Amino acid sequence: MNPGDSLPVKTFTITRADLVAYAEASGDHNPIHQDEDVARSVGLPGVIAHGMYTLALVGRAVAEWTGGAEVVDLGAKFTSPVVVPAEGGADVVVAGTVKSVADGLVTLALEVTCGGQKVLGMPKAVVREATIRA
Amino acid sequence: MPVDPSLVGREFPAPAPLTVTPERVSAFAAAVGHPGDAGSVVPPTFPIVLAFDAMQAFLDAEQIDLHRIVHGEQRFAYARPLVPGDELTATLTVTGLRQIGGADIIATASEIADATGAVVCTGKATLVHSAGGAA
Numbered sequence: 001m002n003p004g005d006s007l008p009v010k011t012f013t014i015t016r017a018d019l020v021a022y023a024e025a026s027g028d029h030n031p032i033h034q035d036e037d038v039a040r041s042v043g044l045p046g047v048i049a050h051g052m053y054t055l056a057l058v059g060r061a062v063a064e065w066t067g068g069a070e071v072v073d074l075g076a077k078f079t080s081p082v083v084v085p086a087e088g089g090a091d092v093v094v095a096g097t098v099k100s101v102a103d104g105l106v107t108l109a110l111e112v113t114c115g116g117q118k119v120l121g122m123p124k125a126v127v128r129e130a131t132i133r134a
Numbered sequence: 135m136p137v138d139p140s141l142v143g144r145e146f147p148a149p150a151p152l153t154v155t156p157e158r159v160s161a162f163a164a165a166v167g168h169p170g171d172a173g174s175v176v177p178p179t180f181p182i183v184l185a186f187d188a189m190q191a192f193l194d195a196e197q198i199d200l201h202r203i204v205h206g207e208q209r210f211a212y213a214r215p216l217v218p219g220d221e222l223t224a225t226l227t228v229t230g231l232r233q234i235g236g237a238d239i240i241a242t243a244s245e246i247a248d249a250t251g252a253v254v255c256t257g258k259a260t261l262v263h264s265a266g267g268a269a
Contacts, residue, residue: 075209
């Protein structure tokens with residue numbers, strides 16, 4: 001991986017069933033991720049994905065790009081909710097380029113969108129170069 | 135009702151340690167579609183399980199309803215990869231508090247340590263608490 005390299009764009013679909021499975025697996029049973037009425041009662045447009053689900057998809061994209069390289073840093077702001085409809089799903093698109101390679105660490109620049117709108121602010125992922133198998 | 139400003143600096147441990155079992159890891163990986171050998175590859179966001187327990191302890195102590203919390207930001211820094219068999223503990227510290235437009239912006243840092251006490255991961259989170267009233 002060299003600075004400026006573009007990585008293959010990844011599109012992942014989030015369904016309500018995924019949110020149920022994620023709630024079980026993560027322990028985050030916040031009803032705003034399950035229940036339309038509760039979500040609307042706190043001013044949300046509908047059931048939204050866990051921010052951590054979207055960040056987990058970034059982790060998934062990074063793992064797919066790097067062959068499961070060791071992640072040193074991963075994070076983002078959850079700037080816009082990913083609304084997940086009852087039928088079908090929400091498509092999250094993860095695009096990445098290699099921003100820098102220094103001191104054995106590869107920093108990726110990321111853009112994460114849903115329906116053309118950015119959903120993560122300042123997303124960042126850093127992996128250990130020696131552990132990349134891609 | 136706004137969150138008590140004297141909270142800044144207070145620590146909230148997760149109530150119990152969490153063992154990183156292949157079953158937990160494979161369920162988490164399956165839910166998000168993470169690639170790799172099921173049960174042996176630990177997705178990087180897995181430590182949220184512990185950080186969430188510590189956050190829930192904080193919310194319970196302050197009688198804050200989970201459904202009034204929206205996750206504003208999360209960043210993890212890892213000292214080493216997590217592996218099955220790790221027994222993890224977490225302690226959340228409230229690092230900052232401010233109000234914007236009727237919402238509390240709560241900044242937290244969670245240290246996640248293994249059984250030897252070594253910190254394996256630090257999570258920094260911003261929690262947005264809408265106090266309610268507007269429905």
